[in-house]
Amino acid sequence: xxxxxxxxxxxxxxxxxxxxxxxxxxxxxxxxxxxxxxxxxxxxxxxxxxxxxxxxxxxxxxxxxxxxxxxxxxxxxxxxxxxxxxxxxxxxxxxxxxxxxxxxxxxxxxxxxxxxxxxxxxxxxxxxxxxxxxxxxxxxxxxxxxxxxxxxxxxxxxxxxxxxxxxxxxxxxxxxxxxxxxxxxxxxxxxxxxxxxxxxxxxxxxxxxxxxxxxxxxxxxxxxxxxxxxxxxxxxxxxxxxxxxxxxxxxxxxxxxxxxxxxxxxxxx
Numbered sequence: 001x002x003x004x005x006x007x008x009x010x011x012x013x014x015x016x017x018x019x020x021x022x023x024x025x026x027x028x029x030x031x032x033x034x035x036x037x038x039x040x041x042x043x044x045x046x047x048x049x050x051x052x053x054x055x056x057x058x059x060x061x062x063x064x065x066x067x068x069x070x071x072x073x074x075x076x077x078x079x080x081x082x083x084x085x086x087x088x089x090x091x092x093x094x095x096x097x098x099x100x101x102x103x104x105x106x107x108x109x110x111x112x113x114x115x116x117x118x119x120x121x122x123x124x125x126x127x128x129x130x131x132x133x134x135x136x137x138x139x140x141x142x143x144x145x146x147x148x149x150x151x152x153x154x155x156x157x158x159x160x161x162x163x164x165x166x167x168x169x170x171x172x173x174x175x176x177x178x179x180x181x182x183x184x185x186x187x188x189x190x191x192x193x194x195x196x197x198x199x200x201x202x203x204x205x206x207x208x209x210x211x212x213x214x215x216x217x218x219x220x221x222x223x224x225x226x227x228x229x230x231x232x233x234x235x236x237x238x239x240x241x242x243x244x245x246x247x248x249x250x251x252x253x254x255x256x257x258x259x260x261x262x263x264x265x266x267x268x269x
Contacts, residue, residue, distance in 0.1 A: 003253035005186060006142050006167035007159065010034035012062040013121070014128060015049040016071070018160050018207070019060070023248040026189040028241045030127030030136040031165055033064065037103065038128050039111065042118045045092040050202050052115050053210025071107055079110040085123055093128065100124045131238055137191045140164040140236035143173040148235070151219040160207035161216065162199070164236050168253055176237045177227070183256035188245030190256065197238050198231025
C-alpha cells in the first residue's frame, strides 16, 4: 500500500468553514486561494475562531476569475458581490505586521452582526498562513487521526478540526513527525516539513457547529506532551514549498531521503 493524498482542504477566508478540493496548485506561499482573506478587529489585530466558533458555520465561496465572494451564513442567507479593495492597513498577524487592504462590500457588516463583534474583512493578496512561508503547507496522516480517536474514545475525529491542508493515507500514525527537514513529494510539488503544529482550543470545536465537544487538548497532552517537538501539543507538521506544482487527491506521496526517491513501505512491513 503506497502513501497518497487523502484530502485537500483550504480556507478562502481564514477562520471560516473549509473548502474541500479535488486538486490545487501549491505555490511557494501555499495552496492558491487559501487564506487570501482574513478578519481583523477595530485595532487591526487578527481574529480567529477561538471564542468565535460560529465563524466555522459560515461557508465562503470565492471565484478568482470574476473576483466575486459569497458568504453562506448559518441562517441560510447569503452575502455576495464583487470584491473591491479599499485602504491599506497594517495588521497585527501572530506577532508580525502584515500589510493588507480593506475589502469594500457587505461582508464585514454581515460577519459583525453574526458574531456581535466589530470585524473587518481584509485581503492579504497572498496566502496568509500562520507561520509565513514556513507554514505554506500543512500535513497530517489519517492514521494519526485514528489514534487520536482511540485516545478520545470516539469512533472517529473529523480532520477539519485541525484545519490541515493535506491529509495523507497509507503511512503509520505520526509518521509525519519523522519527515522534518526531509523532502516530501506531494503530486507534482515537493515540500520540506520544518516543524510540528502546536494545537489550541479551536481543535475542540465541532467543525459543523463551532461548539466545543471534544477535549482534544487533554488527549494530546496525555499521549503527545512527552515528545520533543518544536511546538507544544503537536499534531501534524508544517512545511515550506521547495518546488511548486499541482497536487490532486489520490496523488502519490514520496519521501525523498536522498537524490532520487523512495516510496513509503506498507505500514507494518
